[in-house]
Amino acid sequence: MLMPSKKGQYALRAVYELARRQGQGPIKISAVAEAQAIPHRFLEVILHQLKSSGLVDAKRGYYGGYALAKPPVQITVGDVLRHIQKEPPPGQCVACGAQQSCPFIDRCAFALLWQRVKDAAFQIYDGTTLQDLLDDHAPVEALKAMGAA
Numbered sequence: 001m002l003m004p005s006k007k008g009q010y011a012l013r014a015v016y017e018l019a020r021r022q023g024q025g026p027i028k029i030s031a032v033a034e035a036q037a038i039p040h041r042f043l044e045v046i047l048h049q050l051k052s053s054g055l056v057d058a059k060r061g062y063y064g065g066y067a068l069a070k071p072p073v074q075i076t077v078g079d080v081l082r083h084i085q086k087e088p089p090p091g092q093c094v095a096c097g098a099q100q101s102c103p104f105i106d107r108c109a110f111a112l113l114w115q116r117v118k119d120a121a122f123q124i125y126d127g128t129t130l131q132d133l134l135d136d137h138a139p140v141e142a143l144k145a146m147g148a149a
Contacts, residue, residue: 004081010038011046011084012077015055019072019130026058026065046084053083072130078122 004012013036021027029047033040047066050056057069068075104111 005085007042007046008081008085010036010042011050011080013038014043014046015050015068015075015080015130016133018056018066018068019075019134022068022072026063026067028065032066049084050080053079055079055083068130072134075130076126077124077128077130077133078126081122081125 014032017032017036018027029040029043032038033043038046047056047058051058051066054069055075057067059065059067
């Protein structure tokens with residue numbers, strides 16, 4: 001898994017938007033969807049999944065919405081992806097996730113390579129918090145603001 005699935009990318013963009021708006025109270029799904037170009041109905045499913053993982057809190061009602069359950073420094077990209085993208089079951093190749101069973105199971109020349117790629121990617125994902133993403137993006141936002149001023 002070098003690149004997250006589309007669902008994983010949407011989940012990351014959703015929690016990033018919640019992190020950006022941390023402290024503003026619950027954020028409506030429509031605001032997250034618009035800010036991050038995520039289809040509204042798909043976002044509902046993703047946020048519900050993230051709520052059940054304990055990464056996101058939800059508040060119902062007119063003033064309701066979603067917020068991070070923890071500070072951005074305590075949530076890693078790996079945390080989000082693990083809750084959204086399930087691990088393939090035993091006997092299913094990391095690279096052949098769409099198949100019921102890999103035709104090369106137990107004799108695949110690439111199995112160890114794909115596992116090492118996945119492990120290396122998760123080492124980066126697990127070492128990157130939402131706060132890191134906010135901090136990395138802050139200079140870009142500051143330059144935009146200066147250009148608009």
